[in-house]
Amino acid sequence: MDILVLGGGQFVGRHIVEAALANGHRVATFNRGRTGSQLFPEVERILGDRTGDLSALENRRFDAVIDVSGYVPRFVRNSAQLLRDRSDFYLFISTISVYAPGTDAPDEDSPVGTLEDETVEEVTGATYGPLKALCEQEVRAAFGERCAVVRPGLVAGPFDPTDRFTYWPHRVDLGGEVLAPGRPGGRFQYVDVRDLAAFALHLVEKQHDGTFNAVRPPELWGDLLEAARLASGAEARFIWADEAFLAEQGVRPWVDLPMWIPEGPDAGLTRVSSARALAAGMPVRPLGETVLDTLNWDRSRGAEEFRWALSPEREREVLDAWTARHG
Template sequence: MRILVLGGTSFVGRSIVTKALDRDHDVTLFHRGRTGTDLFPGAERLRGDRDENDLSALEGRSFDAVVDVSGTVPRHVRHAAEVLDERVGRYLFLSSNTVYASGAGPGADESAPLVAPEWDSEVVGARTRGPLKVACERELTSRFGERATIVRPGVLAGPHDNLDQFTYWVRRAAKGGRVVLPGDPGQPLQVLDARDLAHLVVRLLEEDRSGVFNAMGPAAPLTLAGMIHTCAAAAGTGVELILVPSGTVKARFPLVRPDRIREQFFQRDTTRAREAGLPSTPLSTTAADVLAWDRGRGEPPLRSAPAPELERNLLDYVLRSRPSLAARTPPGPTVTDRHAL
C-alpha cells in the first residue's frame, strides 16, 4: 500500500512507520523537518507545517491510506481532509482516550459518552486536549464517513517515548530499594506498547476497516504496584513500595491517578481492537526494552519525573515516622513486601 503518515518521526508515529516499512508498504512522511530528519532513509519525505496551513506538498498526490498522528486541532484535520479528499482511500486518525467524559464505569467501550467538542480555541492543554480531539474526530467522520478510522490509545510506552511516564517507573524500579508511591498500589492501570498500537494501525489499513477502536494494554488487568514490580523484575532488582497517602503530595507522580480510580479511565474495554488484531506484548518485554533504550541514550532528565528531592523528602518523612521500617535493610535482588503508612 502507499501510506502517507502525517508525522511519524518521534514516538508513536515512528512506531507506525517502522511497522509499515516492515510490512513492505511504501511510506511517505509529512512533517516540518524538526524531528527525526535522519530516520527512515528509504521513505519519501515531504515538508510542510499544519499550523501554518502549509500542505502544498500534498497537493495532487494520491495514497491508499493516510495515518494522521500529528493532528491536534480540528483545523489540522479539516485542511488535510480537504487537500487529500478523494485521492486517499482511508483516513486513520490517531485520537486519544482523553475524548471520553468522566463518569462511565469500568469496562466502558467505544460507545461511552464523549466530552463536548472544542471549536473555539486551538490552545492544547490538559483541559482542551480531549475536547479538541473530539472536534478532530467529528471533522474527519463528517467528511470521510465509512472511509474514516479512529484509534483511541490510552497511555503508550516503549523505546523513544517522548512523554516518559512509563519510562520514569522503569528507571526508578531499576534502581531498586525503597520506592515512594503516593497513591493506591491497587489502582488499575492500562499501558500499551506503542509497537502493539503500530501493529493494530497497519492491520486496520491493510484490512480497510472503518470504525472506532480503543487501544489500551496490556491484555491482562494491571495495577500500579504490579507495574512497578514488573519493571523491577525486568531490571533484575528488588523494590519495596513505601506507600504515602496521595493527599499528602501535591505534585503528581506519573500514572498515579487517585482521582480516576473508580472510573473507566484505566479500565476501558478493548475487545474491538483485540478482535481486529491488537497484540499484547508482555509488560515485562516493554519494560526491558525501555530500560535498554533509556540506558543507551544516557538516561537524560525525564519530562514526567517528580523532583528527586521530593522523593527523598517523602522517604525521609516515612522513615522518621516508622523507625522499625528504617531499621530494616532495603531490598536487594528480590521483590519484597509492601508497607503502608
C-alpha cells in the same frame, strides 16, 4: 500499499513508519522535517506544515493516510478534506482523553467531552480531549465509512519523549526505597507503542472502519514494579503509600507519580474497555517485554532528569514523612 503518514518523525509516528516498512509498504511522510530526519532513508519526505500550506499533497494519490499529528480541528479538516479524493482510507490517532469527565469504564460509545467555545485552538490539559473529539468528527465528515479512529491510552515503549511509563523502570533501576502509589493491587492501563503501530497498520491494510480504544486490559501496579525489578536486577524496596497520605503531601496524580490515577472522577480511565480493539486484532505483548525494552532504551540514552515525576530530593522527603508516621 502507498501510505502517507502525517507526522512520522517522533514516537508513535516513528513506530508506525517502521511497521509499515517492515510489512513491505511504500511510505511517505508529511511534516516540517524538524525531527527524525535521519531516520528511514527509504521513506519519501514531503516537507510542509499542516497548519498552513498543503499544496505539496495536491497532486498526489495514496492508498491510505495515517494521521498521528492532528490536535486542532481546523487543521485536521483541511488535511482530511484535501485528501478525501486522493486516498481510499484515513486512520486518525486520537486518545481516550476524549471521554467526558467522570465517565466510568468507557467504551467507544461513551459520551465525549465538549467545549463551550468550539473555536478554541489552544491545546491545554482541559481542551486536549474535546479538541481531539472534534478532530475525529472532521475525519468522519470527510471520509465517512472509509476511516478508522484509534484512541490510545498512555503509550509506552522505546523512544517515548514523555518519560511517563519510562519513569518506573528507570526509577526501579536506581534501586533503594521507591515511592509507590496506593497499593500493589491498584490498576493502570497503557498500550505498547509497537502494538499500537501494528494495530493501526492492520486496520489500514484491511480498511477496517470504526472507532477503537487502543489500550490493553488493566494491569496491576505491583506487577509493573516487580517486572521492573526483574528486568533491572536492582535491589529496590517498594514503599506503598496510600492515596490519602500522598494527597496530604501534595503529590500530584499523573504528574509527580506518572500514570497514577487515584480513586475519584478520573478513575474510569483505568478501566477503559479494550474489547473492540482486541476483537479486531490488536496485539498485546507481555508487560515484562515492554518494561525490559523500555529500560534497555532508557539506559542507552543516559537520561538523568525527567520532565515528569518527583525529583529524587522530593521523593526522599515524602518517603521520610511516611517513615516518620509509620515506622
